[in-house]
Amino acid sequence: MTLDAIQHVAHLHLDVDLSKSGLMCLVGRNGAGKTTLVRALRNLSNSDTFVRTATPYAFSEKSKIVYDLDGEQVTFSYNSAVRSLDCREKLSKEMRELVDAELPMPYGARFNYFRSASEADQDIRTAIAFGTYDRPEELISFLNAVYETDRYSAMVEVRLKGKSYYALVREDGTYIREDYLSSGEHFLINLFRTIKGPSKLLVIDEIDLSLDAAAQANLPSWLREFCAEYDRKILFTTHSLALMRQLEADELFYMEAESDSVSIKPTSYSHAMLMLFGFVGYDRYIATEDKKLTTLVHHLIKKYCPSTLLKYKVIHIGGASQVAAFIESNELDKFLSTPEKLVAFLDGDQYKERYAQHASIHTIPLKSVEKALWAARSEDPEFPFTTPRDNFTSDRDFERYLIDKGIATQEEIFDYLIRRQEIGFQKIEQILIDLLPPPHG
Known part of the structure; x- marks a missing residue:
């Protein structure tokens, strides 16, 4: 993907090898262009992303985004009539479903609890009362490991009209629906859903938001396992040293705004720590x-x-x-x-x-x-x-x-x-x- 003249990003090129599953973490100082990059990737499946999340002054006549998937190329260029990118070019189903991208507050799904969970409450209540629910073992193991607890062993899954809803069931039969859990818990549940969805490339801006330091440190190993099992690539940004320290040597990249472009280069934990926080350390x-x-x-x-x-x-x-x-x-x-x-x-x-x-x-x-x-x-x-x-x-x-x-x-x-x-x-x-x-x- 190549961006030109989008917000403060003069030029940016991102190359992701989707033949290999795994993690790709982008770190960099504020203003480097990380969120702009995530918006551009989200724009593939949600063509109104920039209209909803960016000021019209973010674009000029030179603005464009070029996507290239194995030779299939799509270009979104500036349209003066809408003062934004023209995203009407037809996309193949493969390209449209390729990316599932998550933005930070207030646009990310992790901050918008499912309205449908509330609307389905009566059906969820009935399923719990009659015991017609499943035990989501994989999700339970994931949450228990990330939060270092066994609290989520009481999690149940209720399937309604092709959707899965989750709740914690207490011993007295009452329950806590997923949309009443913390934003961090809800984010991880939604991330789990996304991993099991159709998209090959999952993109998450500020993955550490709403997660405590221990959860941030525990997250990468589980994401790595999910990537291997479901053949996914997860690209994310973070400012968390606790999370960065748990990454493998080939998973970390430094993003930096230069005079006429934004560079994305392989980096090490010690270099990222020095550039972001001024701390000196060793890998x-x-x-x-x-x-x-x-x-x-x-x-x-x-x-x-x-x-x-x-x-x-x-x-x-x-x-x-x-x-x-x-x-x-x-x-x-x-x-x-x-x-x-x-x-x-x-x-x-x-x-x-x-x-x-x-x-x-x-x-x-x-x-x-x-x-x-x-x-x-x-x-x-x-x-x-x-x-x-x-x-x-x-x-x-x-x-x-x-x-x-x-x-x-x-x-x-x-x-x-x-x-x-x-x-x-x-x-x-x-x-x-x-x-x-x-x-x-």
């Missing part, structure tokens, strides 16, 4: 047992993950057992991050230890950098770092001598050892790429 963490291993990990990241957008911190803990305790403590308390965002590397001489079997703890294919270099000196007939001196007190003394005398740089030593253990380092390469993937989008 991923790596723990090591000593400073030499820390330096090696930095070298490996530069070698294997040069283009990653994620901000990372390599932490020297000190001692293999302390590293293991650090990993296990974070797994229990999540004081640093969620467990999948933290890994550890130990020297290869620790591989038989019990703690080295932990899924997040990995050993490099070298007993240690210094030991491997010392062994290679006698094992490799083509050892590249020759020295006039032969009497070294230790493997560390030997490596320090090579660097101090300019015979080899630390990077040259690392690269030499990596080449000698190429197969072993392929596993380390994949671990790092999984942790710090290349840019998405």
Whole structure:
């Protein structure tokens, strides 16, 4: 979809791959054009969207929106007679039903309780009295998980004239109809309906509105599951750090107004946090047992993950057992991050230890950098770092001598050892790429 001269947006292009289900979160400062983008997407199924939600001064003779679905192209251009976009061009059924978009207050369905629920109250009351209702297990699990409660286990579903109505039934037989629940609860119920509807692309502006921080944090994992099960793409905007932090590396995009256009670029949580709120943080963490291993990990990241957008911190803990305790403590308390965002590397001489079997703890294919270099000196007939001196007190003394005398740089030593253990380092390469993937989008 391409927008030109709509409100303050001079030019914006959005490309969504609908062959892949999943989440796409757009974040950006106020005025970046997020709501304008959602309006434009909603305009496909509701051609009066801009007439109802935007001032006539939002348009000019240059205003237009171009939609392109697999080669089927539709253009809505400015019409001076109506001082708005002319949306009368005929759409195919597939394009018309493609998008279901939800705007924020006061236009969003989450803020407009169904009038039909009130009109159907007598039928709902009768169904509850006679027990002719269903138990919506999927919706119950969704609400209970998001709100961390079992309150919604009393939810029932009443089907009337092709529509589903929901209510919480009390032990005394009285009930709370869905339109009397909180706006957050009603939003999630309506979102559940929409996911099970015909539209492939669901678009929600300010998805965090009316949801508390815990609910915001719990929402993404469930939306991800629904997308996979029902083959949906959910595009949404948010200002919630609690929600952003739960997103996968390829789900977050930063939207920014530039001089002559609006850009939408892949971003990381730490970058979004910095740009939106000025907070400094990290997306991923790596723990090591000593400073030499820390330096090696930095070298490996530069070698294997040069283009990653994620901000990372390599932490020297000190001692293999302390590293293991650090990993296990974070797994229990999540004081640093969620467990999948933290890994550890130990020297290869620790591989038989019990703690080295932990899924997040990995050993490099070298007993240690210094030991491997010392062994290679006698094992490799083509050892590249020759020295006039032969009497070294230790493997560390030997490596320090090579660097101090300019015979080899630390990077040259690392690269030499990596080449000698190429197969072993392929596993380390994949671990790092999984942790710090290349840019998405």
